[in-house]
Amino acid sequence: MPTPELAPVSVIVPCYNAADTLRRAVEGILDGAPSNLELLLVDDGSTDATPALCDELAVGDSRIQVLHKQNGGVSSARNAGLDRVRGDWVLFVDSDDTLTPGLWQVLGEAFARQPGLVLFGIDRASGPAPCPLAPGYYPDPSALGDALRPLLFESGYLAAPYGKVFSAGVLRQAGMRFDEALKVNEDVLFNTVFLQNTISIFCLPGVYYYQYDQKAGSLSRRLRGDLLKAERYCAPQLKAMLQRWGYPPEPFLKESRLRACLNQYGLLTGCRGDMPYQERRALFAEILAQPDARAALREQLRRDAHPLLALPYRVGVSLDLPGLLAGYTLLKNRFL
Structure with a gap:
């Protein structure tokens, strides 16, 4: 029931x-969702x-709206959705992930405090992803304290x-947009700018998002050279x-720079792909x-399980x- x-x-x-x-993503979102939900499916070319599946799903539920557009990338698609939102709150879900049951039943507690941001738990196909922030109300990001670093980096x-x-x-007042010039870290940039403009944060107990992060084509599985x-x-x-x-x-x-270096090194040494010698x-x-x-890297290589290959x-x-x-x-x- 909604x-x-x-x-x-x-x-x-x-x-x-x-x-x-x-279809799996939409079913998870609609499970127990309120009647005033607005679900925007942005078909990015x-x-x-x-495209046909989006239209079929919209016919079956009046809460679903479909926007068809030319291909412009995920940031372009999210921005097209932001142009259309009518709700008081905005939630992003990737089309190959899903929400897990119970979120709609607990959001009222958070909304009652009128925070700028509501956080909730994530689970991943690659393993558990516990939230480093204790449930509760935080009057502004300075109150996150020692949890900010793992929120940004480890988790x-x-x-x-x-x-x-x-x-x-907050999104409207700050004119928030995903930077379409970026093909990686656009999410990091969006959240960082949002945190400059938001005030309070409410962290819900419980896990309500499931990420299928072991899919082919994910960042950790393909060669690219733009992380640094x-x-x-x-x-x-x-x-x-x-500041x-x-x-x-x-x-x-x-730490941000170090992690970018290690991640870029990992892609260069662990992924197949066409990249010229000079770029490498x-x-x-x-x-x-x-x-x-x-x-x-010296410490990592010292402990490598394949010393000859390493x-x-x-x-070097x-x-x-x-x-x-x-x-x-x-x-x-x-x-x-």
Whole structure:
């Protein structure tokens, strides 16, 4: 049965070639949802059966609205949804994920406090993802204290658009948009800017979002070379948010850079894909130029379970030889 008398919520689901998963996502969202829910399915120029499925689902439930648009990427799709929302609150769900039962029954408690942001628990196919923030009301982000670092980095709770409900009023007042120039970290940037503009936060107990994070094509499974550039692009807004709420920026910025270096190194050494030697070399050189990253990589390689395969990496990192690392990854990509 739908949940009555809940402040109107708009759910935005960006959809691109999601015919295999979209029905599951929509069913999870609608399970127990209130009658005044607005579910916006944004078809981002899909080339499979997604457009027809969106229309079919809308015929079956008047709460579903469909927007068909030319392909522009996930940020473009989310922005198109933001242009259409009519609810007091905004929730993002990816088309290959789903909500789990019970969220609609507990949101009223949070909404009654009129926070700028509501957080709730996430579970992942790759394993549990406990929220590092204790349930309750926080008058502003400065009250997050020691939980801010794991919220930003270890858990990813403030690095993704899901697992939270945004005040539509704050979004509108701040003119919030996803940066369509970014292909990675656009979620981090959106949340960081939002936290500069929001005041109170309410953290719900319980897990209400399930992420299928082991799907093919995820960030951890494909080669790309833009992680360091994206981190630099987002760093000024992270610094501004930290200063706004009285946190010392340097430790957070340092950790952000370190994690970007380690993640980019992991993609370069662990993923197959076409990337020219010179681009690989430049990325390895940028990583090795960070003393913290080199130290972390030396320790990581010291404990590698395959010491012979790791030997060229150990030499390249220890002696600061980005060309060796670039050449070895190309050879591995071709022959191993």
